[in-house]
Amino acid sequence: xxxxxxxxxxxxxxxxxxxxxxxxxxxxxxxxxxxxxxxxxxxxxxxxxxxxxxxxxxxxxxxxxxxxxxxxxxxxxxxxxxxxxxxxxxxxxxxxxxxxxxxxxxxxxxxxxxxxxxxxxxxxxxxxxxxxxxxxxxxxxxxxxxxxxxxxxxxx
Amino acid sequence: xxxxxxxxxxxxxxxxxxxxxxxxxxxxxxxxxxxxxxxxxxxxxxxxxxxxxxxxxxxxxxxxxxxxxxxxxxxxxxxxxxxxxxxxxxxxxxxxxxxxxxxxxxxxxxxxxxxxxxxxxxxxxxxxxxxxxxxxxxxxxxxxxxxxxxxxxxxxxxxxxxxxxxxxxxxxxxxxxxxxxxxxxxxxxxxxxxxxxxxxxxxxxxxxxxxxxxxxxxxxxxxxxxxxxxxxxxxxxxxxxxxxxxxxxxxxxxxxxxxxxxxxxxxxxxxxxxxxxxxxxxxxxxxxxxxxxxxxxxxxxxxxxxxxxxxxxxxxxxxxxxxxxxxxxxxxxxxxxxxxxxxxxxxxxxxxxxxxxxxxxxxxxxxxxxxxxxxxxxxxxxxxxxxxxxxxxxxxxxxxxxxxxxxxxxxxxxxxxxxxxxxxxxxxxxxxxxxxxxxxxxxxxxxxxxxxxxxxxxxxxxxxxxxxxxxxxxxxxxxxxxxxxxxxxxxxxxxxx
Numbered sequence: 001x002x003x004x005x006x007x008x009x010x011x012x013x014x015x016x017x018x019x020x021x022x023x024x025x026x027x028x029x030x031x032x033x034x035x036x037x038x039x040x041x042x043x044x045x046x047x048x049x050x051x052x053x054x055x056x057x058x059x060x061x062x063x064x065x066x067x068x069x070x071x072x073x074x075x076x077x078x079x080x081x082x083x084x085x086x087x088x089x090x091x092x093x094x095x096x097x098x099x100x101x102x103x104x105x106x107x108x109x110x111x112x113x114x115x116x117x118x119x120x121x122x123x124x125x126x127x128x129x130x131x132x133x134x135x136x137x138x139x140x141x142x143x144x145x146x147x148x149x150x151x152x153x154x155x156x
Numbered sequence: 157x158x159x160x161x162x163x164x165x166x167x168x169x170x171x172x173x174x175x176x177x178x179x180x181x182x183x184x185x186x187x188x189x190x191x192x193x194x195x196x197x198x199x200x201x202x203x204x205x206x207x208x209x210x211x212x213x214x215x216x217x218x219x220x221x222x223x224x225x226x227x228x229x230x231x232x233x234x235x236x237x238x239x240x241x242x243x244x245x246x247x248x249x250x251x252x253x254x255x256x257x258x259x260x261x262x263x264x265x266x267x268x269x270x271x272x273x274x275x276x277x278x279x280x281x282x283x284x285x286x287x288x289x290x291x292x293x294x295x296x297x298x299x300x301x302x303x304x305x306x307x308x309x310x311x312x313x314x315x316x317x318x319x320x321x322x323x324x325x326x327x328x329x330x331x332x333x334x335x336x337x338x339x340x341x342x343x344x345x346x347x348x349x350x351x352x353x354x355x356x357x358x359x360x361x362x363x364x365x366x367x368x369x370x371x372x373x374x375x376x377x378x379x380x381x382x383x384x385x386x387x388x389x390x391x392x393x394x395x396x397x398x399x400x401x402x403x404x405x406x407x408x409x410x411x412x413x414x415x416x417x418x419x420x421x422x423x424x425x426x427x428x429x430x431x432x433x434x435x436x437x438x439x440x441x442x443x444x445x446x447x448x449x450x451x452x453x454x455x456x457x458x459x460x461x462x463x464x465x466x467x468x469x470x471x472x473x474x475x476x477x478x479x480x481x482x483x484x485x486x487x488x489x490x491x492x493x494x495x496x497x498x499x500x501x502x503x504x505x506x507x508x509x510x511x512x513x514x515x516x517x518x519x520x521x522x523x524x525x526x527x528x529x530x531x532x533x534x535x536x537x538x539x540x541x542x543x544x545x546x547x548x549x550x551x552x553x554x555x556x557x558x559x560x561x562x563x564x565x566x567x568x569x570x571x572x573x574x575x576x577x578x579x580x581x582x583x584x585x586x587x588x589x590x591x592x593x594x595x596x597x598x599x600x601x602x603x604x605x606x607x608x609x610x611x612x613x614x615x616x617x618x619x620x621x622x623x624x625x626x627x628x629x630x631x632x633x634x635x636x637x638x639x640x641x642x643x644x645x646x647x648x649x650x651x652x653x
Contacts, residue, residue: 038342109552
């Protein structure tokens with residue numbers, strides 16, 4: 001028998017609920033009938049997660065038709081690559097700053113998104129777009145609204 | 157209210173405010189029109205830009221984004237048959253068939269006029285009623301407030317068909333995320349793991365942008381971006397609507413307006429539900445229900461008037477009670493709190509000028525939206541043709557920039573990515589995002605009021621013995637169990653027949 005998506009979701013919710021219960025039990029202030037204190041709200045939510053998790057799990061057990069795929073394996077890989085690129089971008093922001101790293105991210109993502117979508121895009125358009133987006137966002141946040149964007153530890 | 161008019165007028169004619177109103181409206185319409193984006197996302201992404209603004213300027217900019225987004229949602233529904241957001245789902249059913257018949261111009265004109273009618277008049281009614289509701293809310297104690305917050309959270313569950321457990325689970329996750337940091341009143345550190353970045357709680361931008369925006373973009377890419385659609389530009393010249401057309405649908409318009417206003421007023425509900433209810437009422441009340449689904453004008457009027465009338469409706473509990481009508485008003489409450497405007501009955505005493513500025517801004521933006529849409533109608537197809545690969549890469553950078561300016565450190569950018577992962581997992585598990593947003597925004601108020609209630613009278617029975625809170629608690633409990641109760645009643649009715 002193939003495991004259903006709802007069964008996995010349900011189990012994850014139950015485990016999450018139990019983990020939160022353990023964490024809540026470590027709070028100092030006790031929960032009493034006269035004053036529920038800081039334990040009540042997260043306690044209700046953790047209990048809710050366990051109950052809902054069981055509900056979702058049993059719904060999954062009763063489900064007869066197979067799960068529809070949310071995305072293909074190639075799609076999952078695409079998503080993970082983009083996710084990893086964003087983490088690398090944050091790392092780049094830390095050391096090199098917004099103005100240097102952002103054009104590379106925008107160019108990289110635009111190219112990757114376009115190639116994976118089998119779209120024809122011109123190289124110079126992507127380069128101009130990457131630089132343009134970076135400058136517009138920089139101008140908007142830093143010049144127009146007087147905010148700070150990372151300048152990079154190497155340039156501080 | 158009249159005493160605030162000089163202030164409101166002086167704010168609205170300030171060049172910066174005017175400029176931001178126009179820019180916000182244009183950006184909102186674009187976000188509303190493009191399927192996959194929404195006015196809510198626009199408010200979320202641009203909210204950090206308002207941190208350095210005056211409160212009045214921030215209010216004008218955020219409301220322009222919201223109203224533009226709500227009003228622009230019908231464009232995708234009419235021209236593509238794909239709703240720009242959940243509020244325009246029903247508009248597809250007749251808007252797109254009408255466009256396919258070569259009457260795209262008329263369908264868009266109905267959408268524009270209906271959006272204006274719903275937003276403009278609901279804002280006026282909202283402005284008139286809000287202070288009265290606030291006066292009533294003065295009589296509410298912490299118990300009533302707690303019950304009202306619970307009611308708002310549970311009402312979302314009542315409309316989550318077939319996935320009550322998932323809706324409730326999403327609410328629970330929202331509550332847990334909202335409890336990170338020091339607890340109210342007792343100042344007990346919760347889920348902080350001695351990490352100084354967690355002591356102040358998880359920021360709204362970090363959590364909501366991660367779960368709602370970044371994860372959405374990544375999942376959409378994983379599923380595969382669509383090629384820019386081919387949209388016909390035929391029949392887009394001229395306004396395409398006559399007074400006779402409006403007169404023929406007057407009853408439908410008034411009925412849909414009242415439905416939208418009423419549903420918008422209910423805490424936790426919003427335009428997502430109002431457009432469906434109004435469509436079904438219009439179809440049932442029509443002399444020619446068989447025309448619905450094949451390009452009937454009434455099928456566009458009803459959802460568009462209703463989803464925009466929900467704006468004014470949702471603003472009443474937002475301003476008077478501090479309770480959001482939907483996920484966007486939840487965001488706005490959070491944004492206004494950052495500007496020192498705590499929504500609730502006291503806001504009319506402390507910042508009445510800003511509150512009335514909000515209602516007037518909505519009415520003015522409604523007019524601006526109508527003008528902009530009427531002038532730019534022939535360019536709507538180009539908005540829908542923006543390639544996803546350019547749009548989404550730029551939006552991802554804006555998401556991360558928002559997280560940075562919200563907190564001033566890159567740690568929060570990393571946290572946003574963690575919440576993006578949470579959002580991806582929630583999407584894969586089929587958990588809806590809206591209940592999480594509402595729970596995340598409402599929980600701090602709910603918990604604070606509840607603990608205040610217990611400090612005054614240390615007994616649970618207060619919830620049920622006080623008439624107003626008792627009624628609200630009973631409705632809240634019924635809402636939780638309504639997905640189970642409703643089918644049981646239906647079965648019982650069937651077996652009797």
